[in-house]
Amino acid sequence: MSTAEPEYENLELKNAHLDRSKPYPLDGILVVDLTRVLSGPTCARMLADGGARVIHVERPPKGDDTRAMGPYLPDGSSEYFRLANVGKESIALDFTDADDFAFLKKLISQADVVVENFRPGVMAKLGIDPVDLVKEHPRLIVASISGFGQYGPMHQQAAYDTIIQALSGVMASTGFPDGPATRVGTSLSDIAAGIFGYCGIVTALVARERTGKGSTVDIAMLDSTFALLEHGLMDALGVHERPERIGNRHPFMYPFDTFECSDQPLAVCVGNNHLWQLFSEALGHPEWPTQEGFVENSDRATNWAQVKAAIESVTTTDVAETWRAKLEAAGVPVGIVLNVDDTRRLPQIIERGMVKVVDGQEVPGSPMKYSTWNSYGAQHDAPVYNANGDSIRAEFDS
Amino acid sequence: MSTAEPEYENLELKNAHLDRSKPYPLDGILVVDLTRVLSGPTCARMLADGGARVIHVERPPKGDDTRAMGPYLPDGSSEYFRLANVGKESIALDFTDADDFAFLKKLISQADVVVENFRPGVMAKLGIDPVDLVKEHPRLIVASISGFGQYGPMHQQAAYDTIIQALSGVMASTGFPDGPATRVGTSLSDIAAGIFGYCGIVTALVARERTGKGSTVDIAMLDSTFALLEHGLMDALGVHERPERIGNRHPFMYPFDTFECSDQPLAVCVGNNHLWQLFSEALGHPEWPTQEGFVENSDRATNWAQVKAAIESVTTTDVAETWRAKLEAAGVPVGIVLNVDDTRRLPQIIERGMVKVVDGQEVPGSPMKYSTWNSYGAQHDAPVYNANGDSIRAEFDS
Structure with missing residues (x-):
């Protein structure tokens, strides 16, 4: 793309x-x-x-x-x-x-x-x-x-x-x-x-x-x-905890999830504070990295529902391709959630x-x-x- | 089990x-x-x-x-x-x-x-x-x-x-x-x-x-x-249709799906009318195979939401293990939706x-x-x- x-x-x-x-x-x-x-x-x-x-x-x-x-x-x-x-x-x-x-x-x-x-x-x-x-x-x-x-x-x-x-x-x-x-x-x-x-x-x-x-x-x-299996096996065999499903988000990094846009959802993988800064700026919210509860990854992972709501209040205002292009330009790992019928047409696949x-x-x-x-x-x-x-x-x- | x-x-x-x-x-x-x-x-x-x-x-x-x-x-x-x-x-x-x-x-x-x-x-x-x-x-x-x-x-x-x-x-x-x-x-x-x-x-x-x-x-x-991928590729590459997600059910066989019970869900795979008869009898509803809209697989696949509702009106009255045992005894392919922490304890896995x-x-x-x-x-x-x-x-x- x-x-x-x-x-x-x-x-x-x-x-x-x-x-x-x-x-x-x-x-x-x-x-x-x-x-x-x-x-x-x-x-x-x-x-x-x-x-x-x-x-x-x-x-x-x-x-x-x-x-x-x-x-x-x-x-x-x-x-x-x-x-x-x-x-x-x-x-x-x-x-x-x-x-x-x-x-x-x-x-x-x-x-x-x-x-x-x-x-x-x-x-x-x-x-x-x-x-x-x-x-x-x-x-x-x-x-x-x-x-x-x-x-x-x-x-x-x-x-x-x-x-x-x-x-x-x-x-x-x-x-x-x-x-x-x-x-x-x-x-x-x-x-x-x-x-x-x-x-x-x-x-x-x-x-x-x-x-x-x-x-x-x-x-x-x-x-x-x-x-x-992966995290399920680590939990069940390793630390003997009962794993539970958590939707599309990462177990301990946030925002590392999918986000609704006006057409298709978008997958975003922000694994550190530097990417969080770039991400926030690209979405027009440079204040997020200093906002209470949004500062450290551990805060964001705890408050993921609030972080997700804040992000989707922006992303749902436009199509996924708009945000993909902005985030890619900013150096943030990103990808649109594609139907197989679109995947098959990706120049990379071809x-x-x-x-x-x-x-x-x-x-x-x-x-x-x-x-x-x-x-x-x-x-x-x-x-x-x-x-x-x-x-x-x-x-x-x- | x-x-x-x-x-x-x-x-x-x-x-x-x-x-x-x-x-x-x-x-x-x-x-x-x-x-x-x-x-x-x-x-x-x-x-x-x-x-x-x-x-x-x-x-x-x-x-x-x-x-x-x-x-x-x-x-x-x-x-x-x-x-x-x-x-x-x-x-x-x-x-x-x-x-x-x-x-x-x-x-x-x-x-x-x-x-x-x-x-x-x-x-x-x-x-x-x-x-x-x-x-x-x-x-x-x-x-x-x-x-x-x-x-x-x-x-x-x-x-x-x-x-x-x-x-x-x-x-x-x-x-x-x-x-x-x-x-x-x-x-x-x-x-x-x-x-x-x-x-x-x-x-x-x-x-x-x-x-x-x-x-x-x-x-x-x-x-x-x-x-x-499988059905998605058949659709997108073969017949050039855009595949859509359909939850847990099979694209053209029913009941071939998961069903809620009072505790965990149950997966059931009924692929023909003989199994449908055995399934219906095991659930105490021998009339289903002759009920309008439930007779042929093509009917059931079309009316899957009604078939599912009828089945869950029964299965939600007891735990999954009860229905699993009844269906297995009747010869119907069945399995409980297990957490990895239960899968790891299956005698078969061990x-x-x-x-x-x-x-x-x-x-x-x-x-x-x-x-x-x-x-x-x-x-x-x-x-x-x-x-x-x-x-x-x-x-x-x-």
Whole structure:
């Protein structure tokens, strides 16, 4: 949003990151993706973005559940399926059919990685228990993603993102003291489990390259969401206090919060008295830093409701962009609370390749940017159901 | 929370995960950690949990900023610092001192990984530009974590978690339609950048083991938070609609939401008519599935406010645990909205080793669980400032 000339622009890195022709860091890695819906497919999509060959195995006759979930494009394709399956191949296999199951076992015998997100115990019942698979193929990595993990008193319970957000503590930590516990506005528990699944798989690949040994990887949505917490964990584990949600403000710095303007809210991070002075001057109130109760950060943190009211009496008189520009010019950390539809248009997001076009479809880019390796991520759209079934059968069935 | 006997309990995996004596997957990897505060230290702490040797380099005289941030234990140690630095060693180095800087360069020349989260350009000014370091040490991986990345029109702007949450779209996606955009109750943008930093480093390690080549890794908090979004991205990138926040409910399934009880709220995920029948019977209202406007999921999603009111007229008459037990017995996916202080006591969290004790301090466990490798994570408390300075100097200064 700034139009000022940057003092340091790393064009070498920028060009490297946007170069679609670079080799991929996971080139040569074969992934059998037995997952469906969101957590598992997200994990395997990250592997595809890294250049692994990912074969998404789908159950006949309809395939992955998200193919039947919107939003849909005019061609009938599901954006939900697309988001989690860009860059993969698709084969339909019926595990209850002896030939298909034998082919699955053949495929697994050639793979570096298997990813699955069945309910715990289902892989064993199917005859492809993760622990057994690693014993049979000592270099194989088999990652299981589930709600609660492969054991423990809750491991058989049904897990949906909303339930895991509830149990993990993130929901009780989000929102205002006088309002309800609030779900994070994305399926954070599914996505976090997918990302930690990627972390586990890639870590196990490092170890395999160094020792020759494969491993199972067991990832729980509950563990993964719990691991994202911060002040809640410091309070609960460290000082044994019960954390309470505090809205948008910082626990001990003020004004470090969001403020209403005449259109959109504005986030401001004033972490010391010098910034408080600059902030007060930019808002036309140079007297605030010497006003009783507003002088020291500890005063402002105690009297945050009064400080907030004073600030909003100014900010609500004009649009957020006016205040953003003034505060940025003054050197105060500031940002408008943007809708995703505006975020996607930020020149910063575009220059970083975080929105890209593959086969004519706009999809998110990868956040991991390398100088040596391809950072553009997958370059093909999510597959049509069973799009690669015949060619994969011909290739591996020999 | 269930006391029922699990039908499938994987004791082999559980015992493997809790075995502290197993070898670590990142054994033999040396990390020079030049980071401070939260995003960078979190990334390097994950490497320490994987068994890498992580040397946290701190600036004299006070070290990492979070050492001066609470909450504090009675011994004066910071829980904030502890959370992000468990399992590391500490050395104090003054980069403006010629001897210390020469020692830093020596340390880097021995390292597999360097992690830093200075503002873009600072490493170059210090004389340790990431791109140059990789040219000098072709097997080295240098990861930079920043608010906006190493280039682009915003890359020099100050980034705090609240500002990145605002700009990324996650804040506008979180909360209720009639309420304010809501900050996620953890420093999600810092933590996400730390985790994607780990993803990038470990991916680059896989590539290095296979090709011998190092790389820079450039991670932005903005990119990382944008990459966590889901329905917002499907709407904005796919069907080109402007997403709006919808509180705790699911965009197209109902009742898939939280419901007030007499004490805590309850999360319920009813995704089909069969579960709706079971749910209605468990709440003593078998007539709901045939009541006008409540019959099909599409009806309930349209009339969600009436459905919610009907449900809460029942659930608010008793505590959440009563309804949870009834619904679980009926086979309906359900979970209480827990405070982190209750989450940490869940038998499921404890059995998974997600709270552990190192050197007498309770800290979170690692969510990546391996059968072959150590899953317990780091086994030492966060270091006292410069705790290992003398021994590290003696070891590398030869």
